[in-house]
Amino acid sequence: MSKFKAYRVHTVGGKPVCRFEQLGLEDLDPGAVVIEVAYSAVNYKDAMAARGVGKNVRTDRPCVTGIDLSGTVSASEDPRFKPGDRVIVTNYKLGNEHDGGYADYARVLGDWIVPLPEGLSLYEAMCLGTSGLTAALTVDRLEAAGCAPAKGAVAVTGATGSVGSLAVDILARRGYSVSAISGKKEQSRFLQAIGAQRVMSRDELLADRSALAPPLFAAALDNVGGTYLDRLLARTLPGGKVAVAGMAVGTELTTSVLPFVLRAVDVLGINVSRQLQMPERRRLWGRLATDLKPGHLAEIARPIPFEALDAAMDRFFEVTTVGRVVVEVGARAPK
Numbered sequence: 341m342s343k344f345k346a347y348r349v350h351t352v353g354g355k356p357v358c359r360f361e362q363l364g365l366e367d368l369d370p371g372a373v374v375i376e377v378a379y380s381a382v383n384y385k386d387a388m389a390a391r392g393v394g395k396n397v398r399t400d401r402p403c404v405t406g407i408d409l410s411g412t413v414s415a416s417e418d419p420r421f422k423p424g425d426r427v428i429v430t431n432y433k434l435g436n437e438h439d440g441g442y443a444d445y446a447r448v449l450g451d452w453i454v455p456l457p458e459g460l461s462l463y464e465a466m467c468l469g470t471s472g473l474t475a476a477l478t479v480d481r482l483e484a485a486g487c488a489p490a491k492g493a494v495a496v497t498g499a500t501g502s503v504g505s506l507a508v509d510i511l512a513r514r515g516y517s518v519s520a521i522s523g524k525k526e527q528s529r530f531l532q533a534i535g536a537q538r539v540m541s542r543d544e545l546l547a548d549r550s551a552l553a554p555p556l557f558a559a560a561l562d563n564v565g566g567t568y569l570d571r572l573l574a575r576t577l578p579g580g581k582v583a584v585a586g587m588a589v590g591t592e593l594t595t596s597v598l599p600f601v602l603r604a605v606d607v608l609g610i611n612v613s614r615q616l617q618m619p620e621r622r623r624l625w626g627r628l629a630t631d632l633k634p635g636h637l638a639e640i641a642r643p644i645p646f647e648a649l650d651a652a653m654d655r656f657f658e659v660t661t662v663g664r665v666v667v668e669v670g671a672r673a674p675k
């Protein structure tokens with residue numbers, strides 16, 4: 341195979357230096373399955389790796405980043421996969437400890453691969469990716485814990501973000517009254533268009549600082565952490581559930597025990613990285629292709645050319661990005 345294009349992160353003097361390079365298959369980390377990458381995406385973790393936020397990518401040698409990919413198998417030494425199979429890979433070590441999705445080809449372990457479910461295109465799979473899987477796991481866990489539309493409103497923080505907007509869409513389609521909590525006033529229309537019944541500003545959520553504020557939500561998904569999570573807990577109805585998925589603000593949490601002790605609020609931890617076992621992963625992707633498939637992927641996701649990837653990393657931390665950014669790696673147009 342001739343050389344192909346890849347976006348790699350090199351660590352120079354402790355800082356990431358990202359560039360497009362020409363690589364051969366032998367330059368990639370080993371794996372039994374070679375995938376011709378169609379699409380990848382820009383996730384929070386990808387932007388962190390590209391801009392040196394947190395310790396998110398190996399530093400001892402260059403790494404092709406990109407924690408999500410969809411594509412077509414071009415060669416396989418794993419009997420479970422054959423050339424022509426359409427597949428998805430998200431998380432595991434992809435894009436941080438093992439060369440990832442920002443290259444025309446990826447070489448991965450068969451154990452990391454999810455066959456593309458019927459009902460999703462390769463493009464739609466990356467409109468979802470890690471963010472969609474996070475939203476799906478959240479809804480799945482909330483409902484397994486007893487949440488239902490009749491029990492009351494569901495709040496989503498970081499609502500215009502990648503995980504947030506997909507969650508708003510999925511929850512609204514399932515009949516929930518969704519309160520989208522966002523710092524972007526100018527995106528109220530977008531949030532309503534994807535299904536939010538109410539748009540609440542971050543300031544409104546933070547206004548009442550009492551340990552037990554008047555309850556508003558039967559359930560919540562928090563993508564932000566810190567004070568926002570504390571306020572969600574204080575605003576949750578008795579017996580309500582709060583799913584914790586993110587830390588866009590930070591990892592610290594100061595709160596009170598009162599929501600747990602006096603209102604019996606439960607917290608559900610959400611993690612779709614290595615801890616999510618393959619059978620569960622396949623089940624959730626099956627749901628994302630059917631009953632949890634969002635209805636507004638065209639509004640939530642936008643494709644960018646592979647060449648525009650570096651600029652997209654900068655925009656990610658300006659908190660101006662809305663929804664999900666899909667990277668056209670091999671495929672040049674959404675299908």
Ligand SMILES: NC(=O)c1ccc[n+]([C@@H]2O[C@H](COP(=O)([O-])OP(=O)(O)OC[C@H]3O[C@@H](n4cnc5c(N)ncnc54)[C@H](OP(=O)(O)O)[C@@H]3O)[C@@H](O)[C@H]2O)c1
Nearest residue numbers: 384498499500501502503522523585586587588610611612
């Ligand atoms: N648990 C898991 O398995 C898992 C999987 C994927 C992602 N995550 C985590 O989930 C979080 C969200 O990921 P994402 O991909 O949706 O990121 P994202 O697209 O950047 O969205 C994050 C959103 O959070 C809000 N936000 C950002 N900075 C903020 C600040 N300083 N104060 C208050 N709100 C702020 C913004 O929404 P508004 O402007 O609308 O308020 C932003 O759009 C990240 O922490 C990510 O690491 C976890």
